[in-house]
Amino acid sequence: MITSRPGGTPGARRLRDALAGSAVPLLFALLCVFGILVAHIGPGFLLRELLARLARNAVLVTSLLIPILAGLGLNFGIVLGAMAGQIAAILVTYWHIGGIAGFALACAIAAPLAVLFGIGTGALFNRSKGREMVTGLIAAFFANGLYQLLLLFAVGSLIPWHDKSMLLPQGFGLRNTVDLWGIQYALDDLIKVSVPVEGSAVRIPLVTIVFIALVCAFNLFFQRTRLGQELRAMGQDPHVAATAGIRVDRNRMIATVLSTLFAAWGQLFFLQNLGTLNTYSSHTDTGTFSVAALMVSGATVSRATVAQALVGTLLFHTLFVVSPLAGKALAGNAQIGEYFRVFVAYAVIAVALVLHAWQTGRKRR
Amino acid sequence: MADAATVPDPERAPRGRALRDAVREIGLPRILIAFFLLVLFGVGFATHMDLAGLATDSLLRIARNGILVLALLPAVQGGVGLNFGLPLGIICGLVGCVITLDLGLGGWLGLALSTLAGVVLAVPAGIGYGWLLNRTRGQEMMVGTYVGFAAVSGMSIFWVVAPFHNPQLVWAIAGQGLRTTLTVTGVWDRQLDSLGAFTVGGVGIPTGSLAMFALACALVGIFFRTRAGLTITAARSNPRFARAAGISDERTRIQATTLSTVLAAVGIVVYCQSFGFVQLYTAPLYMAFPAVACLLIGGGAVDRATLTHVIVGTVLFQSILTVALPVTSQVVRGDFSETARLIIQNGMILYALTRRSER
Numbered sequence A: 001m002i003t004s005r006p007g008g009t010p011g012a013r014r015l016r017d018a019l020a021g022s023a024v025p026l027l028f029a030l031l032c033v034f035g036i037l038v039a040h041i042g043p044g045f046l047l048r049e050l051l052a053r054l055a056r057n058a059v060l061v062t063s064l065l066i067p068i069l070a071g072l073g074l075n076f077g078i079v080l081g082a083m084a085g086q087i088a089a090i091l092v093t094y095w096h097i098g099g100i101a102g103f104a105l106a107c108a109i110a111a112p113l114a115v116l117f118g119i120g121t122g123a124l125f126n127r128s129k130g131r132e133m134v135t136g137l138i139a140a141f142f143a144n145g146l147y148q149l150l151l152l153f154a155v156g157s158l159i160p161w162h163d164k165s166m167l168l169p170q171g172f173g174l175r176n177t178v179d180l181w182g183i184q185y186a187l188d189d190l191i192k193v194s195v196p197v198e199g200s201a202v203r204i205p206l207v208t209i210v211f212i213a214l215v216c217a218f219n220l221f222f223q224r225t226r227l228g229q230e231l232r233a234m235g236q237d238p239h240v241a242a243t244a245g246i247r248v249d250r251n252r253m254i255a256t257v258l259s260t261l262f263a264a265w266g267q268l269f270f271l272q273n274l275g276t277l278n279t280y281s282s283h284t285d286t287g288t289f290s291v292a293a294l295m296v297s298g299a300t301v302s303r304a305t306v307a308q309a310l311v312g313t314l315l316f317h318t319l320f321v322v323s324p325l326a327g328k329a330l331a332g333n334a335q336i337g338e339y340f341r342v343f344v345a346y347a348v349i350a351v352a353l354v355l356h357a358w359q360t361g362r363k364r365r
Numbered sequence B: 001m002a003d004a005a006t007v008p009d010p011e012r013a014p015r016g017r018a019l020r021d022a023v024r025e026i027g028l029p030r031i032l033i034a035f036f037l038l039v040l041f042g043v044g045f046a047t048h049m050d051l052a053g054l055a056t057d058s059l060l061r062i063a064r065n066g067i068l069v070l071a072l073l074p075a076v077q078g079g080v081g082l083n084f085g086l087p088l089g090i091i092c093g094l095v096g097c098v099i100t101l102d103l104g105l106g107g108w109l110g111l112a113l114s115t116l117a118g119v120v121l122a123v124p125a126g127i128g129y130g131w132l133l134n135r136t137r138g139q140e141m142m143v144g145t146y147v148g149f150a151a152v153s154g155m156s157i158f159w160v161v162a163p164f165h166n167p168q169l170v171w172a173i174a175g176q177g178l179r180t181t182l183t184v185t186g187v188w189d190r191q192l193d194s195l196g197a198f199t200v201g202g203v204g205i206p207t208g209s210l211a212m213f214a215l216a217c218a219l220v221g222i223f224f225r226t227r228a229g230l231t232i233t234a235a236r237s238n239p240r241f242a243r244a245a246g247i248s249d250e251r252t253r254i255q256a257t258t259l260s261t262v263l264a265a266v267g268i269v270v271y272c273q274s275f276g277f278v279q280l281y282t283a284p285l286y287m288a289f290p291a292v293a294c295l296l297i298g299g300g301a302v303d304r305a306t307l308t309h310v311i312v313g314t315v316l317f318q319s320i321l322t323v324a325l326p327v328t329s330q331v332v333r334g335d336f337s338e339t340a341r342l343i344i345q346n347g348m349i350l351y352a353l354t355r356r357s358e359r
Helices: A010-021 A023-039 A043-062 A065-069 A078-094 A099-127 A132-154 A206-224 A226-236 A238-243 A248-274 A286-296 A306-331 A334-364 B002-006 B015-026 B028-046 B051-070 B072-077 B086-103 B107-135 B140-161 B207-223 B227-237 B239-244 B249-275 B288-297 B307-331 B337-354
Strands: A177-179 A194-197 A200-203 A276-278 B181-183 B198-200 B203-205 B277-279
Touching (some): A023 A286, A023 A306, A043 A194, A043 A200, A043 A248, A043 A286, A043 A306, A065 A206, A065 A226, A065 A248, A078 A099, A078 A132, A078 A248, A099 A132, A099 B337, A206 A226, A206 A248, A226 A238, A248 A276, A248 A286, A286 A306, A306 A334, A334 B107, A334 B140, B028 B051, B028 B288, B028 B307, B028 B337, B051 B203, B051 B207, B051 B288, B051 B307, B072 B288, B072 B307, B107 B140, B140 B288, B207 B227, B207 B307, B227 B249, B249 B277, B288 B307, B288 B337
Antiparallel strands (some): A194 A200, B198 B203
């Protein structure tokens, strides 16, 4: 009897494993290409959008890597970091400090706030081992309440605020949008570079890309440090790590703080490109979209690399740009495309979580 | 350590301990929340507000949301934890509502058929969801949350393309795609609420919806005393022992999840008739969180909940939500209630998630 089992030879098996590992990004790439063809999207438009979106989101997505290394899973608590970044952006706008100085100051102000928020989140994670992800998600919602309390009620009433134009007509509480005129493109346009594509100029945010590269390099370097190795050991087996003398709780705290800190800076990168802050909603999707971008690359809840963060950002945001246009071209309704991309974001995370729980469950048995 | 707590010490019977035990018995969060509610009513009284009106609205919201909170109980009893995947059942109920609205069926028939259709859809959805949760043990809450989110956003596409043509329901200009909110005025608006409704001292009692909530509670209570219900609880509390007795906890967990999903479908129909609108698209996205907060405020935990927890929690939390807006607006300008809801609701869930297991 002839049995043709796939993956008989080692070479074929390796090929199959490689294909299985990159099935998700390949599927996404196909979906994106299909959308681009259907909607007749030109390279100039696509390049401009993608460069802007990569510059906006890459740091946020990479901020998820360290907690994954430490075995904490997907840190939905990066929303707290984003809040720290937003508070800093609001302050520099209030003080009328613009340009690169304003942006640097915002980063400096965001840092201690993010460290503080990270310590809080880390303490919560240490009390809820085994369910850090749902704790992070709920912590983000809870923090959103406190954030509203601060900016919607305390500012202008308990906290003196002299710039009345930033306040709501009632005299307290910040307006729903803050125009970040001072720091818009502060980093992107520090060195102005543009390349003509199809007759129109495409801005290249050179300095931002350099900083993204630095953050990536830091992540790669970090994994080789002693702390990075300890986190990796914890990620593989926290019990063995603890018996080996690794201070698990302290290291988990450090991983959370670092993640929150990078998220704060990441949100500032995001805001300086966008130029406007939706005071009460800019941060709400940060967690979901960053996590979804990472998962699109084929990364898992327990394993993710720097390259995956970048590839995931590119793929996910291609889909984000393409989806409404493809929806319009296919069904005559851009709304469908918009619902579709939100659905994809949630579904990708759901599938990643299911696969993770499925595999760990099988390993346990 | 355990001895010190259980052996009474007649020599120095500390007066503080009785108080501390009482606090532990009722739970600090519940005391704080109840105190907060009292303060709110106190402020309302001091500022000469329409207390009867506040009570009427509170009762209405308790009746409206009760079954959605109750829907969480079977999942906790079955060992699945807090069912953040509630939107799955809610969507089934919404589809039921839309079907009967599209057919133009009003009154009791429409309401009953909506519920029936919702339940019929919720059973397979619940079985599938339970099957999934069996394969993702240890991450049920996270998987449930995102399966719920994905289902809600996926259904958004369905609402746009679904073949419903009743001009009352679809966008007037496009002629296709359901509106974001469908009004049920004149169809089955307040059908249950107004059944046998009466007024006592200015306080309106939505008898029908309250009775429906009570009936659902009683049915669930009775179910968990039957053989099937006891099997579910037994498998939760000791899976190995249950397996030795021939009970598969995979099976009981699916049963518990299905019951939870079915109750969510029934709950949303009751909610819609009282609210007066059927909200589609993103509206169900976050509906699980207030329900979970209700159960936890009532004293429930991730692994333990009773009917009392459901009822007490719904009464406390829904009353606060109702009373907070009008009362705080007397003191603070601006809508403080949404912010307060976010803080109380998610603070409560965080507290439950980070509480070290008592065992």
